[in-house]
Amino acid sequence: MNEQHDSRPRVRVAVVFGGRNSEHAVSLMGAGSVLAAIDRSRYDVIPIGIATDGRWVLAADDQRFEIEGGELPSVAESGTALALPSGEGELIALDAGRIPASLGEVDVVFPMLHGPFGEDGTIQGLLEMAGVRYVGSGVLASAVGMDKAYMKAVMAAAGLPVGPYVVVRDRDWRLERERVLKDVEALGWPVFVKPSRAGSSQGISRAGDVEELVRAVEFAREHDPKVLIEAAIEGREIECAVLQSPGDAPPTASVPGEVLVEGDHDFFDFSAKYIGSDMSLAVPADIPPAVCEELQALAVRAFEALGCEGLSRVDFFYTPSGGLVFNEINTMPGFTAMSVAPQLWAASGLPYASLVDRLIQLALERPPGLR
Incomplete structure (x- = not known):
């Protein structure tokens, strides 16, 4: 029997990571997992790093971007500079001393970015203007989801x-x-004091009196001049991932999981998430079936209220009285293979590589622009 070959051109996916904010390293760790998991038999991959000075550069395709010896990874600024002209969907290489050269059109961008200038609607707006499809939520949902004050109001x-x-x-x-x-x-x-527009638990402190509060606000303001201060909610932290469904089907919720923090941590901070081994995830969460159903329904409602697309993670507190309190929604949650949202989907029957593929396919389904 003659071997059959698929002659269809492969989809070109640009994985964009890094960025000009304090979550630069977190973005790289997620991108390393995506680059390792993406199906190269179906997709041509272009890794694009955004350096801390804002330059877009062509990055190496064989990096995992892991924490080594306590050092956080970062995008090298020495790569070939790139531009994405508006309305073209075409990457242009800008080597110094050479005529700009086309790297070809991009079919879809996977913006593995967190925090300001990435997760907040800014790159989504740029991609909309360039006419390029992309993974994840649009401009408004990304912007509102990034700003905890407006998020809670919605x-x-x-x-x-x-x-x-x-x-x-x-x-x-x-x-x-x-x-x-x-x-x-x-x-x-x-109370808990947070930068209003930051993620990965950056700049968060617990304050037990006025003196601690002043210090906590000043610390949060190092990340964002706008600060959110929340009353402490007694309860277990239960998280649920939501995934857009193909076509017109409603979004689906994963099985919920409970975040367990050990060691000397007052809360689920950056160190517990990424530096040490003080965080674990109990999945599925040990909660009554009726609470599980309610939590999944609320997670989907949050996803739709914000107008999310692609993937989000929704966090709740499950109180001793049996109630649920919304904490926050992340429109581009941590995305290493061991991050919470991918683990929740793996426990729900969708392994990491399949999740990456699903998100790309969802992005290809929808055109840029108003929808």
Whole structure:
């Protein structure tokens, strides 16, 4: 029997990672997993790194971008510079001293980016203007999902249970600090202080009194002049991943998992997530079936309320009284093979490589622009 060969051209996928923010290394770790898992028999892959100075460079395709000796990975700034002209969908190489050269059109971009200038709608807007399909949520959902203050307002309006919080803008802290401190004291102690537009638990602190609160706000402001302060919610942290379905079918929720933090951590911070081995995931979470169903339904409602596409992870607290409190939604959650969302989908019957493929196929289904 003669061997049959598929003559169809392979889809060209640009995996974009790095970025100009404090989650640069987290992005690289996720990109390393994607580059290792993507099916090279179906896809041509172009790895694109965004250096800390904002330059787009052609990166090596054989890197895992892991933490080595406590050192976080970063994009080398010495690679071939790249540009993506608006409306073309074509990558242009910009080697110094040479005529710009085309690297061909890109069919879909996998933006493995976290935090400002990546997860917040900025690269999504750039790709929309360039007319290129991309993995994940669009401009508005990405922007609102990145800003915890607006995210909570949208979720409360959609009927999700949201805990008490105070938003502290730059002007509030500089000119009305006494009023801010009184507003926060009304939440009760302790409180958790977070940059409003950061992820990976960067810049988060627990404060048990006014003195600690001032230090925590200043620490959060190193990442973002806008700060969110939340009342502490007693409960177990239960997380659920949501995946867009093909066509017009409704989104689907994974089995929920419980985040377990060990060691000397007050909460699920950056060190517990990425540096040490102090975090584990109990999946499926040991919760009553009725609570599981309610949590999955709320996760899907959150996904749809924000207008998400592709994949999101939705986090809740399960309180001692049996209630659920919405914590946050991540429109581009941590995405190493051992990150929470991929683990939840693996436990739901969708292994990591299949999840990567599903996200690319979902992106190819939808055109850029209004939809």
